Amino acid sequence: MRVRRPVEDVVHVHYGQIYVESDPGGFGLDLQKSFAGQSAGLCGAAVPGALWLSTGLHTGGVAFTVEVHDHAPPLDPAWEDVVEVSFRPVSAASALVQWAGEASWALDLEETDYRVRYCAQGMDEAHRQDTRLDDEPQLDRYLLQFWPAPPAPDRILKQTSAAAGYWHDYARCQPAPPTAAERAEAERQARLAQEKAEQERRLAHERWQWGGRQPSHALREVGGNVRGLLAFDPDLVHAIDAATPQVQRATALLAARHACEAAGLTDLDWIAAGLTALAEGRPLPPPFDDSAQAWRALETDPRVPDRTVGRAVPPGRPPFEPPTRSGTHAPASEPMPLPRVAGPAVAQVVPADGAAPPAPQSGEAVPYAVLVTFGEPDPSLRMSQPHMALPALLAAAEADPLQAALDAVYAAVATYGEDYRTLLEEIRSACQRM
Numbered sequence: 001m002r003v004r005r006p007v008e009d010v011v012h013v014h015y016g017q018i019y020v021e022s023d024p025g026g027f028g029l030d031l032q033k034s035f036a037g038q039s040a041g042l043c044g045a046a047v048p049g050a051l052w053l054s055t056g057l058h059t060g061g062v063a064f065t066v067e068v069h070d071h072a073p074p075l076d077p078a079w080e081d082v083v084e085v086s087f088r089p090v091s092a093a094s095a096l097v098q099w100a101g102e103a104s105w106a107l108d109l110e111e112t113d114y115r116v117r118y119c120a121q122g123m124d125e126a127h128r129q130d131t132r133l134d135d136e137p138q139l140d141r142y143l144l145q146f147w148p149a150p151p152a153p154d155r156i157l158k159q160t161s162a163a164a165g166y167w168h169d170y171a172r173c174q175p176a177p178p179t180a181a182e183r184a185e186a187e188r189q190a191r192l193a194q195e196k197a198e199q200e201r202r203l204a205h206e207r208w209q210w211g212g213r214q215p216s217h218a219l220r221e222v223g224g225n226v227r228g229l230l231a232f233d234p235d236l237v238h239a240i241d242a243a244t245p246q247v248q249r250a251t252a253l254l255a256a257r258h259a260c261e262a263a264g265l266t267d268l269d270w271i272a273a274g275l276t277a278l279a280e281g282r283p284l285p286p287p288f289d290d291s292a293q294a295w296r297a298l299e300t301d302p303r304v305p306d307r308t309v310g311r312a313v314p315p316g317r318p319p320f321e322p323p324t325r326s327g328t329h330a331p332a333s334e335p336m337p338l339p340r341v342a343g344p345a346v347a348q349v350v351p352a353d354g355a356a357p358p359a360p361q362s363g364e365a366v367p368y369a370v371l372v373t374f375g376e377p378d379p380s381l382r383m384s385q386p387h388m389a390l391p392a393l394l395a396a397a398e399a400d401p402l403q404a405a406l407d408a409v410y411a412a413v414a415t416y417g418e419d420y421r422t423l424l425e426e427i428r429s430a431c432q433r434m
């Protein structure tokens with residue numbers, strides 16, 4: 001019969017314990033769980049892939065041998081205390097491990113079923129002395145034997161010491177471990193509870209994002225600047241969503257008119273023609289049928305007033321607080337701020353000193369300045385009102401009446417700048433009357 005001895009050494013024990021571990025992701029063993037449902041103490045095998053080995057000595061070096069056999073070896077009568085358990089590694093990385101992982105010895109066990117015999121000698125004397133220094137005589141020694149065998153109940157082959165009797169009594173007092181079916185059900189329930197907690201947190205975060213209520217399917221799916229307007233007035237966003245398509249169209253037209261009036265554009269014939277087409281439900285006339293042409297018209301028309309406005313800053317709101325029910329995750333960290341475009345992307349930005357961008361020369365491309373910042377832009381920046389207002393008129397012609405209303409109101413907010421609250425009060429009041 002072949003025998004392999006991966007360990008034949010003096011190993012150090014603390015608190016009278018040493019272990020066999022095979023789960024690379026494990027976090028140590030629990031004494032009660034290790035002996036749950038066993039009738040034999042000394043070698044706890046109730047935790048899959050692990051063994052809890054008790055010693056008489058509390059702290060110090062003990063003689064320890066591990067043997068791996070092809071078949072069950074004969075029992076040497078010199079051993080005073082002997083128990084047998086069944087064991088199956090959960091990975092190929094099985095090892096004898098000292099307390100707190102201070103040292104380990106690879107056992108190279110296959111992932112198969114083993115019978116394990118744990119033999120001890122001198123436990124009572126070692127227990128009485130409690131601690132052994134390196135230069136003191138050896139008090140107790142241990143042999144751990146493995147051989148392939150199908151699972152079988154644990155048993156006591158021999159008991160001599162009072163220390164072993166104590167551990168046998170302890171094992172018999174432990175409740176039986178959960179069955180495989182019970183463990184699977186507990187894992188399923190834990191997984192369902194975790195999924196429920198995560199879903200509750202997602203819904204709570206969504207309600208927080210949308211001003212305290214869940215968004216409709218239409219709001220979730222609508223494109224454009226819905227989230228931009230949401231930061232300024234979530235109640236108005238939901239009111240526009242709940243309105244009829246006719247009211248949404250009327251809201252979009254009202255926002256476009258207010259924006260053009262605030263920017264001083266309503267006296268321009270081509271702007272007036274666009275607003276009239278919106279009011280009559282007709283497609284926008286040239287130059288609005290081509291957005292590039294519309295922006296070029298704004299740049300080249302000398303009648304466009306030179307008006308600027310401070311950036312509209314949305315009101316602050318309390319930070320998100322996740323549900324407090326047991327099992328939920330801690331608050332997620334706030335994501336890194338995404339680049340913020342100050343106003344519609346094509347808007348010109350006027351520096352704080354009032355210097356306007358150079359006017360385009362004949363035959364030259366029209367320059368568009370875009371300011372991208374991380375975090376909050378400089379509050380001293382002044383925005384060109386005509387360039388804020390034109391997107392309101394273009395947005396009001398969107399095919400989706402909900403997007404048309406949301407985008408037009410958002411562009412009008414940018415046009416009004418620091419005075420945006422006046423606009424929102426007028427829009428809200430008008431929506432209630434429609």
